[in-house]
Amino acid sequence: MRPFSYTRAQTVQAAVQALASDPQAVLLAGGTNLIDLMKYEVERPGAIIDINRLPLNFIDDLPDGGIRIGALVTNSSVAHDERVRTRYPLLASAILAGASPQLRNAATTGGNLVQRTRCYYFYDPATPCNKRQPGSGCAAIGGVNRIHAILGASDSCIAVHPSDMCVALAALGATIEVEGPAGRRDIAFSDFHRLPGDRPELDNTLQSGELVVAIRLEPNHFAVHHTYLKLRDRLSYAFALVSVAVAVELSNDRLVDVRVALGGVAHKPWRDRLVEAEFAGVVADEEAFQKLAERLLSGAKGHGGNHFKIPLAAKAIVRALKQATSGRLQDQAAKSVQ
Amino acid sequence: MDIGSRNDAVPLCSTAFVINGQQFTLELHPWVTLLDLLRGALELSGTKKGCDHGQCGACTVLIDGERINACLKLAVSLDGARITTIEGLGSPESLHPMQKAFIEHDAFQCGYCTPGQICSAIGLVSEGRVHSRADIRELMSGNLCRCGAYTNIADAIEDVMGQGRNQIREAAE
Ligand SMILES: Cc1cc2nc3c(=O)[nH]c(=O)nc-3n(C[C@H](O)[C@H](O)[C@H](O)COP(=O)(O)OP(=O)(O)OC[C@H]3O[C@@H](n4cnc5c(N)ncnc54)[C@H](O)[C@@H]3O)c2cc1C
Ligand code: SF4
Ligand code: FES
Ligand code: FES
Numbered sequence: 001m002r003p004f005s006y007t008r009a010q011t012v013q014a015a016v017q018a019l020a021s022d023p024q025a026v027l028l029a030g031g032t033n034l035i036d037l038m039k040y041e042v043e044r045p046g047a048i049i050d051i052n053r054l055p056l057n058f059i060d061d062l063p064d065g066g067i068r069i070g071a072l073v074t075n076s077s078v079a080h081d082e083r084v085r086t087r088y089p090l091l092a093s094a095i096l097a098g099a100s101p102q103l104r105n106a107a108t109t110g111g112n113l114v115q116r117t118r119c120y121y122f123y124d125p126a127t128p129c130n131k132r133q134p135g136s137g138c139a140a141i142g143g144v145n146r147i148h149a150i151l152g153a154s155d156s157c158i159a160v161h162p163s164d165m166c167v168a169l170a171a172l173g174a175t176i177e178v179e180g181p182a183g184r185r186d187i188a189f190s191d192f193h194r195l196p197g198d199r200p201e202l203d204n205t206l207q208s209g210e211l212v213v214a215i216r217l218e219p220n221h222f223a224v225h226h227t228y229l230k231l232r233d234r235l236s237y238a239f240a241l242v243s244v245a246v247a248v249e250l251s252n253d254r255l256v257d258v259r260v261a262l263g264g265v266a267h268k269p270w271r272d273r274l275v276e277a278e279f280a281g282v283v284a285d286e287e288a289f290q291k292l293a294e295r296l297l298s299g300a301k302g303h304g305g306n307h308f309k310i311p312l313a314a315k316a317i318v319r320a321l322k323q324a325t326s327g328r329l330q331d332q333a334a335k336s337v338q
Numbered sequence: 339m340d341i342g343s344r345n346d347a348v349p350l351c352s353t354a355f356v357i358n359g360q361q362f363t364l365e366l367h368p369w370v371t372l373l374d375l376l377r378g379a380l381e382l383s384g385t386k387k388g389c390d391h392g393q394c395g396a397c398t399v400l401i402d403g404e405r406i407n408a409c410l411k412l413a414v415s416l417d418g419a420r421i422t423t424i425e426g427l428g429s430p431e432s433l434h435p436m437q438k439a440f441i442e443h444d445a446f447q448c449g450y451c452t453p454g455q456i457c458s459a460i461g462l463v464s465e466g467r468v469h470s471r472a473d474i475r476e477l478m479s480g481n482l483c484r485c486g487a488y489t490n491i492a493d494a495i496e497d498v499m500g501q502g503r504n505q506i507r508e509a510a511e
Contacts (some may be wrong), residue, residue, distance in 0.1 A: 003348050006368030006414055028415065035371070035410045036391050048368065050415050076404075079466070100480025101465075102441075102458065104397055106406045236479035333476035 001038045008050045008149070012179055012213065018049045020209025024249075027051050027211060029072065029111040034104050040123055044130055047330045056110075056213060059083065064113035065219035065244040068177075069112030069213045074163065076101070078109060085204040088217055089329070090247055093141065096169035097230040100237050106293050110212040113192065115167060116203060117159035117267075120144065120241055130156045131200045146305040147241065150313070152266040157200030158303055161193055161268050167227060170261035170269035171245040174217050180210035189215075193268030200267075221257070227323040227330045229316055230263070235335050240264035244320035248284070250292045255284050259288065259298060260321070265313055272296055284325045286318065293317035349439045351414045357382070358426025366414050373408035376423060384424035384453045386474035388482070395481035400424050400463070405461030407480075414494050424453035429461070434499060439494035447485035455481045459495045468499060 009015035020026050024046030028034055032257045037043040056070035058079050067087065069078055079095040080331035084318055099107065121127040121139040127136035140158050141146055148158040166189075174189040193204050206212070225248040232238040251254040251261045258279050262270040282288045293314040323330060328337045350365040357380065364376070373390070376382045376399070388396030390409045399407040400422040428434035436456050439445070446452040456483045468474055474492045483491065 001369040003367070003369060005348050006351055006412070008417075028412070030410075031412060031415065032407070032410045035412065038369075039390065048412075051410075052415060100395065101462070101477050102395060102405045102407045102480045103392055103410075105404045105461075106430065115382055236476055271452075333470070334472040 002037075002041065004045050004306075005047045006050065008053050009046070010053055010087045011320055012054055012056070012211065013051055015051050015329050016179055016181060016209055016211055018047075019211065022047050022056060023208075029108040030074065030106040031111075031251055032099075033111060033115040035059070037123075040228055041125055042123060050051060051110075051153050052209070053289065060270050062216065066217050068214050069109055069155045070109060070214050073109050074322050075099070075104040075107045075109070077113060078133055079167075087219070087223055088168075088172065089223055090172060090245060091165070091168045091217075093226075093330065094164045094228040094230075094245055095242075095293070095330055097228055097240075097243070097330075098164035098203055109165075109215060112163055113212060113215075113322065114204065114206070115163060118147065118162045119159040120147075122159060123239060125200075131159060131196075131203075132198075132259070134201045139222055141303060145303045147201045147264070148303055148306050149266050150309045151262070151270050151299040151304060152195045152268070152299075153303075154196045154198065156198050157196035157267070159196065160264055161203070161266070162264075163269070164228070164230060164240060164243060164263060166193070167240075167243055167261045167263035167269045169215065169217075169247045170260045170271050171247045172217055172220065173259075174215045176215050177213045178206060179213050180207055184213070186216075190271060196267045203267075220247070221249045222259075222286070224327055225324045227328075228332075229320040229323065231312060231322045242316050244313075245269075246317075246320045246324040248321070248324045250325060253284055255279050255288070255325075258292070258321075260292065262296070262313060262317070263306060265300075265309060270296075284321075286322065289321040290314075291319045292321065305331055353414050353417045353420065356420045358422060364413075364467050368401060370413050371409055372399070372411040372413045372416060372421070375413040376408060382423050382425050385457075386450055386453055388451070388454075389428045393456060393482075394451070394454075396451050396454040398458045398481060400457055400461055403461070403464060405458050405480075416446045422457070424456060427456065427473045432462070435498050436463075436494070439498045440491070442493040444487075445490040445494040445496065447457075450485075451481060451485075453476055455483065455491055459491075459498070462495065464498060468495075471496065474499075 026045040028050045034135045056072040058070040060068045079092045121129045127139040176187045226317040245261040246257045352361040386396040388394035392410045399408045
C-alpha cells in the first residue's frame, strides 16, 4: 500500500467537505473492497476519510410502510433484520448469497453499492484497462473474458458489476439518498450504476464529493413470490457468473407485475422494464418464461470466453421465474429449492 | 510504538484497543492492517496470513465478538474495539471448548487454517443461526482448508453446539 493520510469524519457534512476539497481523498467504510484494491495499488488515495463513526447505522420504518437503511449498516445486519426478512426477503436472500460471513460482517450497504468490478485486468496494473487508466485500452476484449459482460458492454469496457445485493435492489426498485456539497438528492436505483460507454472509469452517477447516506425501499407485494438464483463456479464464496433476482405479483396464475434483474452480465444490474411490461397479464407458465428470457437476452453478445453465459442466463431466468411463481424460494445454505 | 515503514510526511495515529483482554495504546501508520499489526509488532502470530485479500479466512479474528478478516481492516480504524485472537481463547492447560473439539475430532492436518477456523466457528456459534449441518457448512464457507479437513471441522462444531450454546458464548467472552 502507498502511504496516505487518515482522518475520521464525525459528521456527514464534514465527510462531504473533506471529500469535495481533496481530489486524492476516498471514503473508507468496511474496507473489504478498498483495502484490497489499495494492496494491488489499483487504488492509490492520498487521503482516507473513515466514515465508520457517522450516524448512518440505522434501519428505520417509513410512514408509508417502506424501509430506510443507512449506508453503514453491514450486509449481515441487513440480511438478518427481521423487517427485511419478512418484508424484503429477496434482499436478504441476495445478500446471503454473496461473499462470506466474515466479509458480510464488515461490508456495508454503501460500500456494496460502490464496490468495483472484479475484472482480472482491472486488478492487474501491468495490463491495459480503460477503467483503471482511461485511454490505455481494454485487455479483456480479445483476452480472458469468461466472467465478462454479455449485455450493454462497449468497445471500451466489458466489465460487470459484481454485487449480489444490488441485483435484488434493482428488482425491488430502491431509491438511493446521497449528500454532496450541493445538499441532498435522491437517485433512482436504475440511474445509479452506469453502462460503460466511452467513460468506463465511471461506475456510477455519484458526483464529486457525494456520499451515499441511505437506501429506501417502498412497500411492495413481492414477499411471497420471489427468488434469488446465483450460479457460480463453486457453491459458496464466489462471485456470480449469472444471477437472477425475480419478484412477481400474481393474480389467478397471471403475472400482474413481474420484475427480473440480472447480475454478472453487465456493467450494472440489468433490468428491462419494457420487456417486463410486455408480460403483464400473461399466464405464468414455462412458455411465457422462455419468451421473457429470450426477449431479455435479445441483445446479448459474447466475447469468446463468456459465450456460455447467454444460454446459462436464459435457463437461469426460466428456473428463477418457476421458483418464484410457485413460491419455492432458493435456499442459500442448502443451495436447494425449498 | 512505531509500526510500519518510516514515513515522516504522514503523522502517526494514536489508536487504543483491547486485544485479548489487554489494553494497548499505539502510535500507528494508517496503512498497517490489523493482521500485520498482530503478527508483526504485537508478536501474536497465531492469526495466519493466507491470501491477504479476503479470499481464505485464515486471518479471521473476533472484533467486539463478530468474526471478520483481519487482512482487510486498517488497525487505525479499530480505535476503541475489543479484539480477540486465537491466543485469547484458551491456554494449553485450559482449552476453549472449540479448541478441544477440534483436537478430539481431528479437525486439522497442517493446522494453518485452524486459528481462523476456530475464531470463525466461535463467531458462528454466537450468531446463533445454525439449524442444520448444511448451515454449518455454508456459514463456515469463508474459511478455506487446503488440507480438506472440512468434514471433521463440521463434526467438531456440531459437537460443540450440542454441548449448549450458552456455555460457548460465555467462554468466548
Ligand atoms: C473475497 C471476496 C469475495 C466477495 N464475494 C462477493 C460476492 O459473492 N457478492 C458480492 O456482492 N460481493 C462480494 N464481495 C464484495 C463485497 O460485497 C464488497 O467488498 C463490500 O460490499 C464493500 O463494502 P465495504 O463497506 O467493505 O466497502 P469499502 O471497501 O469500504 O468501500 C468500497 C468503495 O465504496 C466507497 N464507499 C463506501 N461507502 C460509501 C458511501 N457511504 N458513499 C459513497 N461511497 C462509499 C469507498 O470509497 C470505496 O470506493 C466479495 C469481496 C471479497 C473480498
Ligand atoms: S473490461 Fe473494463 S475493467 Fe476489464 S480490462 Fe477492460 S476496461 Fe478494464
Ligand atoms: S489472509 Fe485474510 S482472508 Fe486470507
Ligand atoms: S488443516 Fe491444513 S489448511 Fe486446513
